[in-house]
Amino acid sequence: MKETYIKVSDLRPGIIISHDVFVNTNYPIVRKDTELSAEHLEVLYAFGVKKVKVEEQVVVKRDELQSSVGEGSVKPTAILSEIPAFKADIKSQYDNTIQNYKKELTSWRAGIRPDIAKVRSMTMPLVESFIEQKKLLPLLNEFSNSIDYMYHHSIAVGVLAAAISKQMGFPKGQTLQLGLAGVLADCGMVKINTAITEKAAFLTKNEFDEVKKHTIYSLQMVKDSPFLRQEMKLAILQHHERLDGSGYPQGVKLDKVSVLSQIVAVADVYHARTSERVHRSKESPFKVIEMIKEEEFGKFDIKVIHALEQLLGHIAIGMKVRLTNGEEGDVMFVHRDAGLRPMVKKDVDGTVLDLTTNRHLAIEKILK
Template sequence: MQVHPNQLVPGCILLKEVEGKAKHPIILNHTVIEEKHIEVLQHFGVKVIEVSEKLTSGLTFQPKNIKQESMEETSPIEQDFITLYNDAVQRYKSMFRQWQSGAPININQLRKLMIPLFNCLEGMQLDLYLLDKYSTKEDYFYHHGISVALISAHLAKKIGYQKEWIQVGLAGILADCGMARLDNSILRKEGNLTLAEYDEVKKHATVSYRLVENIAALSKEVKLSILQHHERLDGSGYPLGVKEDKIHPFAKIIAISDTYHAMTCERCYRKKQSPFKVMEEMLISAYTKFDYVLLQTFAQTLLNYSIGTRVLLSNGKEAVIVFAKPETPIRPIIRLVDNDEVISLKEKPALFIEKIISK
């Protein structure tokens, strides 16, 4: 029986091996189909495969209806998220300007801003690690606040904070609230900061802590994480220069989210970098700067969201991400678009993903 990969179900039995354009076998004959095989076939763009009329259970195989599946492509919830996200950026921008004028932080107002976005994390998989595509040079700072909050909340929940994850998200958006007390010319500067200006920026962590210190609705753990979100495991961070055992776990989450989003976004004085290249750089310094286990979880989640993405490689060729092993999430297996050649980036250290073209 010949069917399209989208019609397969787990338990189908392959009767003829599947080859790519380069004549290399993708899946061997007599393979019992699992979800991972269906995913690989879809990524390789295979149109027809031959399977048995019987499943391994002995039941008759009933192919899925492709027409029904094709109607389930774009979730309305995802469109709602984009609308909520863009609205939140503009509302956060308005809040921040009020803080610049001396207004206190209204935590209830901030919760109302973020809770609808946090609720989106519950029921769907979002490209949170690709939020840079919504950011702009002009409004980078406000996109950054919203994105760090979302990524931090999601990562906190991913590692098991079933109750505190919203608090971690709120800490993420409040981490830079102290920037409102800096000279506006520093925030708006398009070129690199001078040493003196950078020293001023480094004060924002302490100022942020002072601005939230007396907010009863925030836990002491959240307040501490706001103070410590620029601390690093080796003591090279600021404002206190504390080391690994003195840094609160919430702060370690925000540190990763903050660094990652900042490096993947285009800014007035710096071009954006590929999420994969950024993550690889962060992993290299993981043992001295970031919590390694936390960062590894972060990296694996990034690739889970990015399988099937069309990418541009550092050699100028286009490829599709096919599979990523848990132990090497940033160097996945890819398929070249021009000749269907399959390459493991783990075996090609000089080659890396330069740019995400489309999801």
């Protein structure tokens, strides 16, 4: 097939790029065999590319190009929907759920028998609200606080577990069941001495060994309830198990760890690392997803991690973002093999920062 160079100013959507396009980057900003879209054209313009090699030369007038990029095309910023106007409503519903669940756990700590049906009725409406509006999921980290972390964490794990399972294609009944299991996964913490659970400093080995017992306590508290299926009770017991056998309480591995346990586990780790705690500052959600994928490789089911990334790690060209160093800018290009580390054009000086080569930085937050 005939190939030729063509000026970027003469390109139009639909033309096929015949060679990778690099601009002082480790990854191509446009890959070979890509069919150009209006979005690709904006990227080439932004990086100052003058000409590219294509399968065949097609020349169009500049005003035709403007028309193809403008009318009828989707602007990059339209990819990210704005948070719905009812944010205040979901915050109110969330706060009420937290307070109600806190009262319930306080009564369990005092020796009252757990009422799982009551927990289901007070938490599932909130879970459903979030999974029906998944764009609201990032608000979980905004709503959480270090003072009542245990209660925030329980509710958030339930919401995230339900959202991940829905993303993976689970039926609604199973999704809500897993949401309830996520909420109850740490209920056994009420059996641990508050001097340990509320300790501001890092735990000693003996204290951590005591905390590890919470999965067994949680199972004991829910095992007789008819409102949770047996596989959900197993997920509660196993939510700190890992596929490589490094988890607890039994140290089981591979197919001995259920996928439902893995979903709750990933939800648990993600929220714990992205939330403010008395002994640890919160981390970037995008950095945490990257950590789960790379540093914790082999511990979690890749299908579960992929679902989490689809829900909370989506980055698109045109998004306004804040970096972990406080600088803000626009996403100019997203690497196919490193989607969490895009190229960002900084507002302060217009320079383009490639996060694949600046590993000390990460996306902190999507602004719009």
